[in-house]
Amino acid sequence: MPETIADIRKVTKIYTLGENKIYALNKVSAKIEKGDFVTIMGSSGSGKSTLLNMLGCLDLPTSGKVLINNTDLSKLDDEGLTSLRRNNIGFIFQQFNLIQTLTAVENVEIPMIFNGASPGKRRKRALKLLQRAQLPPEYADHKPNELSGGQQQRVAIARALANNPTILLADEPTGNLDSKTGHGVMELLRELNQAGTTVIVVTHDPRMEEYSRTTIRLQDGEVVNENP
């Protein structure tokens, strides 16, 4: 029996805007197995990012439970959530979210700094990861605003891999890229998945489905079907 790495149990997330209650997620349940490649699909506003943020320990549900590695997130304090984010999860954002004051390689070093890695070691590893994410080495010392969108996304991927995460989360990683570059990114994710990382990708793009083994379809905050 495969190991469950993320367990979502009747998760509801309600945003209250004045009188209005918005159910971003409504009693969503799903189990994600270790080593799986999952795509979360659905139209805009269906709650994909909300769900991914919860898996990334960036957000907590209004009700219901999220378990990562059998740990209930609601039972963790800041230190606990931080350590989970730091050691088990790699997050790739749609907007890249690189730190503008730092160079490409330093951005990749950041998670390792919080992990206490020595400067020499983390620099070496960061350069290796950039190479793995296929950023040409001459760009390692460039600041994010000197890089193209695709290059920035590669830096973001390298950063997500910094602490060797067991789960890699990506929120529309190809959304800001042309289809060819997007394809390259998806190939990279597949490669990582084949190496054993659990990959969860939010996407609009139906073509991305071909990479995944499992698809979670959301509509208005509810799971519409979950194919095996």
Add this chain to the structure above:
Amino acid sequence: MRIPDPLKNNMYAELARRNLKRQAVRTVLAAIGIIIGVIAISSMGILGNSLKLSVTDSFSDIGDKIIVSPVPGEDFITDKQVDQIKKVSNIESVIPVISGGEIVEYKKGGTTIQYYVAVYDIKKDDLDKLADLQEGRHFKPGSTECVVGSSIAKNLDLKLGQKIEIDGSNLRVVGILKERGLGFDINTDSGVFTSSEMYGKLYPDADEGYGTVIVIVKDIDKIDSVMKDIKERINKKDELVTVFATNSITESLDSVFKSISLFLMGIGSISLLVAGVSILNVMLMSTMERTKEIGIMKAVGASRRDILKMFLLEALFLGVIASTAGAILTIGGSYLIMSLLVKNTSYLFTLSSMFYVVEGFFFGIATSLLGGMYPAWKASMMRPLDALRYE
């Protein structure tokens, strides 16, 4: 647990440095606030301290003396009373002093210079206890020789062997005393010391006693008990003498200057307070601007403590750099002002003046840290998602 690695902090330091550099103008403005605050606090302290030093320096007494003088109405202190004083324990020596004010006449070239001096009749051993000889020797008992104070020697341009005329008698200068400064006992700098016989000739109908008795105590801590003892012995029946400790003046001077320093530094503190508010403002703006960055840091594994550390380090950097600049400017500026206006910089490089510089330095850093505390705390408490969404 993670072991804090000194090398790891390099990157925090690097981050702090870059963030300060990123907003160079704002950083400089905040630093100027701190610099002014540090300068204000330490220069006010130095000012108060220099005032104090310049006043206390002109007094020679360390305060180990007790002055016994007759109460108004009593003309002198009798030999019997002196004997009574001598019986008090913890006394090093008792020096009875007879003195009178005189005009000295001194012929120089064709003109006669007149100068007001105090003439003393003190035993030569006792004089040794009050002031040292600069040159020459002491007067011989029974002779017409005299020893003069340094300011007399200077003002009258006296050399050893010259003669001064007092009240028609000629006295030969055989010794000149070292400069001692203002005292509460007797003023040796403007005194003429001569033998009892000579003094008797000058003042044939002088009183049968002493004008003052100077008591030197063995141990300055015993000064109060000695004073009490003397009063008890002599003023048993009637109030005959007043007893006064020289250290009481230095003590009260000390407290006066302490309050002056405190007041001046209070003024300095206000400018540091303003600086603190400006740091608070700068750091608050910087946390707002970097909200998204904080969100990213948290998303990739920064804990609240890490964020807090980063922002506090930034405040610390700012504080240390600005305070160092402030301290250097204070020392440099004070040196310049003192050497130009007072032409004496010795008060600046004293331990007590430097203490105020150090104090200003640490106040500057503390202010910076305090100002940075709230913004740092606020940054650390941001929820990662809210921070990430912030535009």
